Amino acid sequence: MSETIVIAETRDGELHPVTAELVSAANNLGDSTTIVVPSTNDAAANSASSIAGVSKVIACVGDCFAAYDAASWAEAIDSCAPSGVIVCAASQNGKDLASRLAARRSISVVQDVVGIDGGTLTQPIYSGKAMQNLSLNGDAAISVRANTFAAAGDGGSAEVSVMNQSADVATAVREMIAKASERLDVAEADIIISGGRGMQDPANFANLERLADTLGAAVGASRAAVDTWEEIPHSMQVGQTGKTVNPSLYIAVGISGAIQHLAGMRTSKYIVAINKDPEAPIFKHADYGIVSTWEDALPVLEAELKALLG
Amino acid sequence: MGFQSKGCTLRGTGDKMTEIAVLVKRVPDTNAQILVSGDRVDLSAVKWVMSPYDEFALEAAMLHKEAKGGNVTAITLGNADCDKVLKDAKAVGVDRIIRVWDDSWSELDSNQAQSALANVIRDLGINIVYCGKSAADTGAGSTGPGVAERLGWASASNIIGLEFEDTGVEAMVPAATGNARTGVSLPAVISCDKGFCKPRKPNVKGIMMAKRAQVEVMSSDIPSSSVNIISHSPPPKKAPGQTFEGASEVPRVVAALRNDANVI
Structure with missing residues (x-):
């Protein structure tokens, strides 16, 4: 296991801070970490390049990233990302994407990782009533829970390469119904x-x-x-x-x-x-x-x- | 609508019949204690049920058939112990029940399980699959999107609302800033959260029919596993906490959260 690929978590086109935690997780898994930043432009990728401990940033740029669509996101990201272990955030879309990417590459997916120790990954099963410890033999896509790893620091200066992608969107958002209140969702809150x-x-x-x-x-x-x-x-x-x-x-x-x-x-x-x-x-x-x-x-x-x- | 009003429904016309599948999984009851014995969970004493979100997927599949015609096939993956969840689905009216298994299989990883399911779904000529947003055992939520990707289909996950259309569905998908009313064309996999429909209960006739129903067993080629389960362990124990009597102690707790825990 050498190359690890972090799929950056974004919100409204901006880099989500959990991405720096994913970099720490990835650095626990392999020697070299690449971040793939899916977005409609390269702004978020440029902010990802300052995360410490990253060897390469790939701005995966395409119109399909305007709204979440699992099929086109997986297609576009798959063609940008090198082979290796893929690390996503264990958010709603991150887990969905990890499943898609794993299926696309015919590799396994391991969700909700809460520990990485040498080659051993730990994930909760039965909603945390027990833990499962496992190892990978070969590439896989994993999702990592927020608050599991300390965020990697600033000060990186990884090179950003832009890869333009076009993928057919399979689902169409007809209307966004904004939340009634500004209140945070429990899944997002600290x-x-x-x-x-x-x-x-x-x-x-x-x-x-x-x-x-x-x-x-x-x-x-x-x-x-x-x-x-x-x-x-x-x-x-x-x-x-x-x-x-x-x-x-x-x-x-x-x-x-x-x-x-x-x-x-x-x-x-x-x-x-x-x-x-x-x-x-x-x-x-x-x-x-x-x-x-x-x-x-x-x-x-x-x-x-x-x-x-x- | 005007352009499509040829007075025909999807059923029995030149259009392809809607072939609906629902994926159901047998899991321990969510109220069950999960014990770890040696280095594996011991499930010998738990009560087994259909995974809770699958009940909503099953209801969505039945509603789809009622709205647009077609057949509903319930599919599970597992050994003969899993026949019960298929019979439960049969009791509320699915047309066909299929168990995907091969006696040479033991525990399958996600790559193997999704491959097997996708192969069977492809062979059956299904064009829409409903499943729960995650199963109560793994909580992973990988199967719906993973099966969709293997089939080259669209998918919408964690949906909280559903309308049926002639060539697809409209799903309400939660997003960070609200809910996205999303059009999904068939073929597609839809993974269901709870709350948008009320799962029907079987009646006596349904239960009798389910008893007599035959479970069809199908197998498939699968890739080799790339995940080794090393062990299971109980969740990490927390250090015992402190308990205070009465509201007058609240300031002490707030001070501790501020000064010791550093979380406010």
């Missing part, structure tokens, strides 16, 4: 504050939203909350049948800690639990547990955070 059925009423989630605004956090929910209240959409659900999250801080409010919820958030760096039931299983997994009703605890939390963060 801090998440989630409510469970202990919130008693979906209207009480407004308390979590205010806190989220102060913290710059996303608001999540347990399956029990999503199943009970129509007002709480599935897109907020954290857990085995919702989103798997890996934030720096996860605050669980009125969530008992069912196994299927824990499966979706247990790898959070720090977990705070607020629950009135001292026996709630969530406390076994929390770094900081507060035995209290949310009605008592949240106003204090809000005041403290406001004082700290403005």
Whole structure:
């Protein structure tokens, strides 16, 4: 395993910071790392060239990159990327793309990698209820979870080569329906504050939203909350049948800690639990547990955070 | 519409019949404890179910047939233990149930599994495949896009809305900035999130029919594996946390998050 190819993660044509984490992952796997930056122009590739530890940047430029379309993205990226182990971000599109690229090259795909140690890769299975350790014999496409590796630093000056691509788009975006709120998605957020059925009423989630605004956090929910209240959409659900999250801080409010919820958030760096039931299983997994009703605890939390963060 | 109004539906006309497939997988119940014994997970005591997202894919396939005609074939990959998920699909009304397997196979990696599925789908003349956005065991979400790529088809993943059209579907696909209303022409693979439809329950007649239904077994050539599973292990244990009594302790926790954890 020598050459490793990072497929840069982009958002609206700009380089996503997780790309620098992917470079660290790639440098753990091979001796030489190439970044392929899919975009409609070469601007993002130019910013990728300053990431340290990169030997080459390929700007994969094509009109097909205006919106995500799995088939054309895979075709265009495949023709730019050299052979080797491919590293994508374990984002929604990154995982999709990793699958496509692997299939295109008839190699295997390994998703959601959370550890690379020598030739051994580790990925969660059963939503993190167990870990699977594996090795590759040959090329593969892998996706790496955010917050797994420290981001590679700045100061690189890799050469950028531009490769223009044209690929037929297989799906057509007819309309973008913007999010109702500016609030972050739980899958994207570094801090998440989630409510469970202990919130008693979906209207009480407004308390979590205010806190989220102060913290710059996303608001999540347990399956029990999503199943009970129509007002709480599935897109907020954290857990085995919702989103798997890996934030720096996860605050669980009125969530008992069912196994299927824990499966979706247990790898959070720090977990705070607020629950009135001292026996709630969530406390076994929390770094900081507060035995209290949310009605008592949240106003204090809000005041403290406001004082700290403005 | 005006240009296409020849008074015919897709079914039985010069157009190709809609051949719909749904991929279903047998997985441990999501409420099951997963134990690791020795260096492998021990699944001997778990309850097995159809992977939850596959239920939405199955419902989407049935709705597609009801809207546009055609046949629905449920396909799984695995040994005879997996017949049950096919029978479950039969009980809600799929036309045909197929299990892809060869007794010389054991655990297949993604390259092998997707190749086998794609080969069978190609041979069956399918033109739209529904699957769950990920299976509850691996959580990978690789099968839908991987099968699509092998077939040279379009795909839309993690969809949260679906409308049926004469030559394709319109899927709602979540994106970073909102939701993309996306036109997808057939042939295509659609991987389904939950929430846009309510999976139907089987009735007594369906359950009786499913009991008598024959599972067709099909095999395929597959590539060699390029992934070696070394071991399974329990998730890393966290250091025990601290628990505080009462809301008056909240400031201590906030201070710890600020000063010890450095996360706010």
